[in-house]
Every structure is written in C-alpha cells, then in structure tokens.
Amino acid sequence: MLTAFFVLIQLLWVGIPILMAIMWSLVNPKDAWSYPNIFPPSFSLEQWRYVFNYTNIARALRTSYSVAPLAVLLSFLLSLPTSYVLGRKNIPGKKVFMLVVLLPMIMPGMVVALFLSRVFSMLGLSQTFFGLVIAHTLMSMPYMIRVMTTSFASIPQDVIDAAENLGASTFVKIKDIFLPMIRPGLIAGMIFAFTTSIEEFNLTFIIGTPTFETIPTILYSFMGYNFIRTNASVVSLLMMTPNIIMLFIVERFLKSDYLSASLGKM
Amino acid sequence: MKKKDSLTPFTLLMLLPGVGFIIFFIGSSIVLTILQSFGLFSIMGNSTLTLGYWKAILNSREALDSLLFSLKMGVLSSLGTVMVAFPLALFFRKSGQGKGMLGSLIKIPLFIPALVAAFLILNLISYHGLINTILMRLSIIKEPLRMLNDKFGWGVVMIQVWKNLPFVLLILMSAISSIRDDTIDAAKNLGAGYFSILFRIYIPLAMPGILVAMILMFIKAFGDFPITSVAGPVYPSSVAGRMQIMANLYQEWNQAAVLGVIIILTTFFVIWAYSRFAELVQGDN
Numbered sequence: 001m002l003t004a005f006f007v008l009i010q011l012l013w014v015g016i017p018i019l020m021a022i023m024w025s026l027v028n029p030k031d032a033w034s035y036p037n038i039f040p041p042s043f044s045l046e047q048w049r050y051v052f053n054y055t056n057i058a059r060a061l062r063t064s065y066s067v068a069p070l071a072v073l074l075s076f077l078l079s080l081p082t083s084y085v086l087g088r089k090n091i092p093g094k095k096v097f098m099l100v101v102l103l104p105m106i107m108p109g110m111v112v113a114l115f116l117s118r119v120f121s122m123l124g125l126s127q128t129f130f131g132l133v134i135a136h137t138l139m140s141m142p143y144m145i146r147v148m149t150t151s152f153a154s155i156p157q158d159v160i161d162a163a164e165n166l167g168a169s170t171f172v173k174i175k176d177i178f179l180p181m182i183r184p185g186l187i188a189g190m191i192f193a194f195t196t197s198i199e200e201f202n203l204t205f206i207i208g209t210p211t212f213e214t215i216p217t218i219l220y221s222f223m224g225y226n227f228i229r230t231n232a233s234v235v236s237l238l239m240m241t242p243n244i245i246m247l248f249i250v251e252r253f254l255k256s257d258y259l260s261a262s263l264g265k266m
Numbered sequence: 267m268k269k270k271d272s273l274t275p276f277t278l279l280m281l282l283p284g285v286g287f288i289i290f291f292i293g294s295s296i297v298l299t300i301l302q303s304f305g306l307f308s309i310m311g312n313s314t315l316t317l318g319y320w321k322a323i324l325n326s327r328e329a330l331d332s333l334l335f336s337l338k339m340g341v342l343s344s345l346g347t348v349m350v351a352f353p354l355a356l357f358f359r360k361s362g363q364g365k366g367m368l369g370s371l372i373k374i375p376l377f378i379p380a381l382v383a384a385f386l387i388l389n390l391i392s393y394h395g396l397i398n399t400i401l402m403r404l405s406i407i408k409e410p411l412r413m414l415n416d417k418f419g420w421g422v423v424m425i426q427v428w429k430n431l432p433f434v435l436l437i438l439m440s441a442i443s444s445i446r447d448d449t450i451d452a453a454k455n456l457g458a459g460y461f462s463i464l465f466r467i468y469i470p471l472a473m474p475g476i477l478v479a480m481i482l483m484f485i486k487a488f489g490d491f492p493i494t495s496v497a498g499p500v501y502p503s504s505v506a507g508r509m510q511i512m513a514n515l516y517q518e519w520n521q522a523a524v525l526g527v528i529i530i531l532t533t534f535f536v537i538w539a540y541s542r543f544a545e546l547v548q549g550d551n
Contacts, residue, residue: 002357003365003368006354007367007368007371010368010371010372011371013428014371014372014374014375017386017387017389017390017428018386020386020389020390021385021386021389077283078287079284080283080284081279081281081282081283081284082280082281082282082283082284083284085277085280085281086281089277090271091271091272091273091277092273093273097281100285100289101284101285101288103288103289104288104292106485106537107292107296107530107533108488108489108506108526108529108530108533109489109491109506110489110491110506110507110510110529111295111296111299111489111506111509111529111530112295112296114299114509114513114522114526115295115296115298115302115523115526116291116294116295118295118298118302118309118519119291119294119295119298134291137287138287138291138292141284141287141288145284195377199379199380199381201379201380201381201491202492206510206514216379216381219381219382219385220381220492220496223381223384223385223388223496224495224496232385233385233389236385236386239379239381239382240378240379240382243377243378243379244374244377244378246377247370247373247374247376247377248370
C-alpha cells in the first residue's frame with residue numbers, strides 16, 4: 001500500500017537523522033566510532049556528563065528558559081489590545097496593519113539582527129538581559145497577534161450583545177467572555193511564541209554574545225571551528241526534545257487553523 | 267457589508283503596544299541600515315552622505331560572488347522543496363488510513379530549529395557520514411562524495427529541503443485541496459491520461475499555492491545565515507554571512523549596511539514580483 005511505503009520512507013527521512021544524533025551523543029570516549037562501523041562499538045553517558053560539566057550548557061539552558069517565558073508574557077501583553085482591534089473592529093487600513101505585524105517574520109533575520117543591535121547600543125540595551133527579552137518578544141509577536149486576532153474574530157457578536165443586554169460592564173466582558181473564548185488561540189500563540197524564543201538565533205547571536213549564551217548560540221559554537229560532534233549531538237537533542245513534545249501537544253489539542261494562521265498562510 | 271469602524275484615538279491607543287512596538291524596533295533598524303549604507307550615522311569615522319560604500323560593494327568580487335551564491339541557494343532550495351512536496355501533497359489529497367500518522371511524522375522537521383536540522387543532516391552527509399559509508403559498502407561509489415561544505419552548496423540545499431518540506435507541504439496541500447473533484451472526473455471522462463491531468467489541471471490550478479511556497483522558500487534561503495555558515499562552502503559565504511563578517515570582523519558597518527539594503531531590496535522585489543504576477547493570473551480568471 002502506498003501509504004505504508006510513504007510512512008516507511010518518512011520514518012527513515014526523519015528517524016535516521018535523529019537516531020544518528022542520539023547515537024553520537026552516546027558514544028563511549030574509550031571506544032571511538034568511525035568508519036567502517038555503522039554503529040558505535042559501545043555506548044556510554046560520558047558525553048552527556050562531559051557537556052554538562054565542562055561546557056556552559058547549564059548557563060545556556062538557564063538563559064534560554066528564563067528569556068522565553070518573559071518574552072511570551074511580554075508579547076501576550078503587547079499583542080492583546082492590538083489583536084482585539086484587528087480581530088473585532090473593521091478599521092481603515094486593516095490590511096496594512098496586518099502586513100506590518102508580519103514584518104519581523106518577513107524581514108531578513110540577519111539584517112534586522114545586525115542593525116537592531118546598533119539601535120540597542122544607542123539605547124543601552126546591547127548585551128543586556130532585557131535587550132534579549134525585547135528581541136525575542138519582537139520575533140514572537142507576529143505569531144501571537146495573528147493567532148489571537150483569529151480567536152477574537154471568531155467570538156460571535158450575539159454573545160457579546162447578550163452580555164451587554166444583561167448589563168455586563170467592560171471588566172466583566174473581558175473576564176468572562178473575551179479571555180475564556182480566546183483561550184485555545186492564546187495557548188497556541190503562547191506555544192509558538194515560546195518555541196520561537198527558544199530557537200531564536202540571529203538576534204541572540206548578535207545582541208547577546210558573548211555575555212549571554214542560549215542553547216542555539218552554544219550549539220552554533222560547537223559547530224563552527226570547534227566542531228565537536230558529540231557535544232553538538234547532546235545540545236541538539238536538548239534543543240529538540242521540548243519542541244517535539246510541543247508538536248504533539250499542538251497536533252492533538254488544537255485545531256489546525258491555528259497552525260496555519262501562525263505560519264503566516266497568506 | 268460590515269460597517270466600517272473609524273480610527274478613534276482609543277483604537278489607535280489599543281493598536282499602539284503591538285503594532286507600535288514592531289514599527290519602532292523593526293523600523294529603526296531598517297532606517298539605520300539604509301542611512302548607514304549612504305554613509306550617515308556612521309559609528310566610526312565621519313558621517314557624510316556618500317555613495318562610496320555602494321561603489322565599494324558593487325566593485326567587490328567577494329560581495330558579488332556571495333550575492334550570486336545566495337541567489338543560487340534561494341532558487342535551488344525553493345525548486346527542490348516544491349518538487350519533493352508536490353507529489354506528497356497530491357498523495358494527501360484524499361484522506362486515508364494511516365495518513366494522520368504520516369502527517370505528524372512529516373511535520374517533525376517543522377519543529378526542529380534550523381541549527382539542529384543543519385547538524386542532523388550534516389551528520390549524515392559529511393565525508394565520513396552514514397550516506398557515504400553505505401554507498402561505499404554497497405560499492406556504488408569508490409570515493410566518498412563531498413556533499414558538505416562543497417563548493418556548489420549542495421549541503422545547504424539538502425538541509426533546506428529537509429527542514430522546510432513540512433512548511434511547503436502545508437501550503438501546497440491547501441492549494442491542492444481547493445481543486446474540485448468534478449474537474450478531475452470531467453478530464454478523465456474526456457480521456458485525459460495521468461500526465462495530462464497533472465500538467466494541465468493540477469499544476470495550473472495549484473499555481474497560486476506553488477508560487478507562495480516558492481517565494482517564501484526563496485526569501486528564507488536567500489537571507490539565510492546559520493545554515494550556510496555551518497554547511498556551506500568556505501568561499502563564497504552567503505550574503506548574510508558576508509554582511510556579518512563585514513560588520514563584526516572588519517567593523518565596516520557602512521559596507522555591511524549596503525549588503526543589508528541589497529538583501530532587503532531583493533526580498534521586497536521578489537514579493538512585489540509575485541503579487542504582480544498573481545494579479546496577472548487572477549485577472550485572467
């Protein structure tokens with residue numbers, strides 16, 4: 001059956017690269033793995049121990065996982081009023097605003113990174129934690145805004161009208177109607193914003209290095225002049241695992257509309 | 267026809283945090299890029315309006331080589347991903363058993379960061395990597411193929427295809443799903459063979475989606491930095507890579523700005539060309 005054939009191909013296409021990374025991360029330093037062995041001769045957790053003890057991975061993990069939640073929070077707060085207007089009001093120039101919102105996604109990453117770093121230098125934000133948070137927020141906002149705009153737009157007007165009829169104040173409207181009804185979209189947006197922050201490389205590399213290291217920048221350092229395959233394997237797996245878990249959460253619990261909306265389907 | 271709301275000060279205030287934040291930071295960096303390319307707002311040396319930096323870049327062998335290389339990467343990556351994704355998209359047109367799981371499997375690279383994807387594939391295609399080892403064992407080749415850091419850039423293309431396949435697939439799938447079954451049935455009734463249907467119905471009707479996918483892929487691959495710097499040739503570097511070296515290594519920020527403007531212009535040109543072409547095609551309908 002054709003499906004079975006494709007599933008097999010796909011398992012190999014995705015599975016082999018990941019499997020190779022796993023194997024390289026488990027290579028026993030006493031038993032080198034090289035041609036002509038297809039598999040490492042023996043396994044050991046030594047590489048993982050090495051990476052955690054002798055590299056800055058712990059610091060990078062801490063930085064990545066402290067910038068990400070803050071970036072998500074900030075992009076949520078900034079996006080909320082904007083998404084409300086774009087989702088529920090039919091203002092002139094809406095199309096233009098929607099396009100502007102996509103700018104961080106469309107603009108070439110390295111160009112923005114380099115010259116935003118100069119802007120940050122002028123503002124005193126270069127090489128600071130807050131600067132990193134702002135940069136990550138900037139990159140997350142297109143996803144947040146697009147997803148939340150879709151959510152706001154899908155709230156039926158009659159529910160709001162009924163609530164107003166019954167005398168609901170703005171505060172009650174926000175608390176009991178808007179926030180609960182955008183929750184699925186909000187969760188999707190937060191997941192995409194979080195993932196974007198964890199993976200963010202260009203801006204972090206220019207603005208944060210060398211003071212701050214995140215997982216992507218430390219991985220990059222293991223792939224450049226210092227190509228240490230085993231270190232890179234460990235860090236790659238560390239980077240991949242939360243993402244793949246999020247993938248399954250998104251696939252199972254959320255509608256695919258959010259997936260498309262956040263990918264900027266035009 | 268929905269009534270038009272007006273832009274009250276209140277709505278503007280609500281738009282400010284989101285849209286304003288983006289405009290401020292992206293806007294300031296773009297404006298700075300443009301100004302620095304013309305010699306203004308220089309970090310070191312004098313700030314004078316000059317075309318000297320533009321002349322320097324346009325005369326630079328390295329810059330032109332990088333530009334051509336990045337253009338090549340853009341075109342090959344977009345063609346490659348679309349050519350692999352299109353048959354898959356056709357396959358997914360009808361739902362069937364097991365396609366859900368296949369869908370999830372295919373989507374995995376989407377959630378793998380670019381650098382990690384670069385490393386994973388780099389592992390396989392390197393000189394002593396798995397693919398070369400297997401091909402040598404099977405005696406298909408006598409000498410390992412240089413697929414990584416090769417002069418042409420195949421390593422980069424392979425990584426881009428692997429990483430972006432799900433992204434392009436999603437776009438193509440939605441384009442193909444809008445083709446009605448009656449059209450296909452009518453063609454079959456009239457005796458059209460498989461290739462005829464493919465070239466005369468599927469591809470033309472899915473063309474908007476194909477174009478969107480190719481545009482987005484081109485922009486991504488053209489402006490790429492990390493993948494090319496890890497898996498690409500030693501020379502030339504990508505345009506973004508060259509820009510980064512100019513700025514951080516040589517501290518030639520003005521020349522880097524010129525390259526930055528070139529990247530932005532290329533991106534916008536491609537988007538503009540697409541929208542004009544799309545209008546043209548729509549006009550025919």
